[in-house]
Amino acid sequence: MTGKKRYRKMLPAAVCIVGIIALVLLWENRLPEKSRKEPADHSGDAMAKEEQWETAETTPLGKYPETVEYSLGKISGANNSNLPVGDTYEDNAYTRYLRNVLNIQNENGFALEAGGSYEEALEAAISDRDIPDVMVVNGRDNLARLVESGMIADLTEVYEQCTTDTIKEMYSSYGDFLLDSATFEGRLYAFPNVEIDDGALMLWLRDDWIEKLDLEKPETMEEAMDVIKAFVENDVAGNGETVGLACSTGLIAGSNETYGVDTIFTKYGSAPENWILNDSGEVVYGSLTQETKEALGYLNELYESGVIDSRFLLRKTENIDELVTEGKCGAIFGRWWAPNNPLNASYDEDKTADWKPYFLTAEEENQIKTFASFDDWMYVVVRKGYEHPEIVGKYVSAIFDYSRYEDDQYAREVNEYFSINVDPTARPMNINVDYRDALYRSGENIRKALTNEISITQLSGLERSYYDTCRSFVEGNLTTANGWAAYTSRVTAVDTLVKGGIKEEELLFMGDVDAEIPQELQDLEQQTFLQIIVGEKPLDYFDTFVVEWYENGGQKLTDSVRKAYAETLK
Structure with missing residues (x-):
């Protein structure tokens, strides 16, 4: 048969499928009633999945049953935000942790360094009325423009339902003016960045x-x-x-x-x-x-x-x-x-x-x-019409509360970023949420752990990361500049402020004025x-x-x- 090809005449696919269906129906009708296999009842699975969706959409840490993706406009950092080799803004310790805990994933609409390029991209997006699902906004003026144009979602219920009590305490530690800066006619339209008290020079x-x-x-x-x-x-x-x-x-x-x-x-x-x-x-x-x-x-x-x-x-x-x-x-x-x-x-x-x-x-x-000036303040907003505005509250709760006290592979990877000096711009959303006196809280905990006044099990993941570095430096096992800097900043400097009688500056808010x-x-x-x-x-x-x-x-x-x-x- 060498050199020859054998051909078999094929029936049209549609004819075959119709014939098969007809034979199946004919055969099923000949079977006794009790021999027929009843279709599987998946209503229980469907109900369970629906409950998962509802829980995810209305709680701080409920995990979505399927991956929720969102386009993102964010501020990037110099040198790829000092991310480890191989990590990107879409795949790094933060995004891996968020996938594991919440099942959310960002796709960057634009990631540009702060300054002209980011401001230009932000301005173009607002002018074209084509903003990403989630976006970092610089300045209250830009936030007000987005609210007035009806382009961003009302996040009042998101804040109430999808942030943990700890996150609410953190925002409350700044008084009313911080959330008020993102509130218009009694409704919250953004999650503001916080500026922790860095103490005096x-x-x-x-x-x-x-x-x-x-x-x-x-x-x-x-x-x-x-x-x-x-x-x-x-x-x-x-x-x-x-x-x-x-x-x-x-x-x-x-x-x-x-x-x-x-x-x-x-x-x-x-x-x-x-x-x-x-x-x-x-x-x-x-x-x-x-x-x-x-x-x-x-x-x-x-x-x-x-x-x-x-x-x-x-x-x-x-x-x-x-x-x-x-x-x-x-x-x-x-x-x-x-x-x-x-x-x-x-x-x-x-x-x-x-x-x-x-x-x-x-x-x-x-x-x-x-x-306080809100000229350069950062806010995170959500595009009006995006299906899952609650991811902003969930993100803040997972990154700034839950991850700090979790002890698994993903949370440890997030907290290790601090010790290797990865810039905060590596986070999907460029805001920080913490207590106003967070510096003194963490400094005291690290110092007490080093002097055995408290157990290291009482430290947050971030504090434990710094504790490990400081302990290695004190014991002489770590002689790098990073080890010295961690101990001198987090222990020596903070202790100096505390002993000197730190005085928390009372901030004032002057209202809507340039x-x-x-x-x-x-x-x-x-x-x-x-x-x-x-x-x-x-x-x-x-x-x-x-x-x-x-x-x-x-x-x-x-x-x-x-x-x-x-x-x-x-």
Whole structure:
């Protein structure tokens, strides 16, 4: 048969199927009634599945019987958010945990770094009325636009039904203003990000330099500045390269920046770049007060005496980083997390660099109330019409409550991300939810576990991760900069704040008003402050600056802010 093909004539498929069905029906009709197989009753399974769906849709941690997918607009981070090799924004510790616990999976509509690219994508999505199922929104103005346009879902019932009691306690720890910022006409339209209390700025000094020069450890601002002056005069770094207190040209670090001198302003009861209440209960811009003028006078004295780095006007942040890393600078102001950045690079370069935090309590007692700004606040919203708006409440409950106390493969993987410095932007939704005093709660628990005051079984997964790292560092089994940074930030720094008598700042809410300072006035302020500090302008020039500020739009802005605050009091 080689070289030949055998063909078999095929009947059309439809003819075959019809014939088979006919034969089956004929045969079944010939069978006795009792021999016929009754169709399987799956109604019980269907009811069980329906109950699963209902439970999932109305509870914080009920698992969906089938995978629920959602498109997502999110802010990404630099360097792929420091995710381990192989992990992506759609497949990482967070998404694997969420699949395991809730059976939800994100598909990114757009994942772009914060700034121009993300803002452009957000603006385009809103303008085209084509937003992802779930989206991170920057600023209350954008949130208000989405509410007014009817594009996002009402999440009031989602919050009530699908968040745990712990999550509700976390939001409540900020008072009413946080959820109020996402509420319109009595209805909640977004889950807001929280900003935990990071405590006051502390002065970080090279303690090994203090000991080398046989100096007394400082307890007041004046004593601390004398220590820094001694660093410079004795050229403790050598080769004439020792610089004084690191200082950025921005002057004010706020909650996120580095190398500010905010604490020196606080010493005088000043709060530049913030709207505050004066002694008369009137809203004023903190950069314009007489207390700010006094602080600028003191900064000028520090500059003239060599305490402040004499070349600070010429340095960018990366230049100061190099000075710290190379051991040429031994004094910076920073928050509790300064050991993670920038001091870890200093320790990595020189293990004898013994940076210690000093909380100058007397100066911090002059801290005054400032208004919270929602200009850069983040919110998570859900597209109106999306079938499962409840996934936002479930996500928050699983990631910020349940995972912290679970002890399985997926939860451990989530908590390990903290110890390997994966950026929070790796999470599907770029918000954080925690208690306002979360820093002090976790710091105390870690310290007590290290001193055997409590069992490690009482620690959350996150705390256990830090505890393991800190214990390894203390016992000498971990000598890396990350180990030093974990212990110095989470134990040494937090303990310093607690012993110094931490004072939780009371936040104020000024209502719906654009209180952002125009760039022209920001530039005027920065230029004036720097000129006074380095002596290019006399201190009394500050009074001229205040007049110019009000005349160039500042008075109109102040009036609108005062009016908005008055409305909130009603």
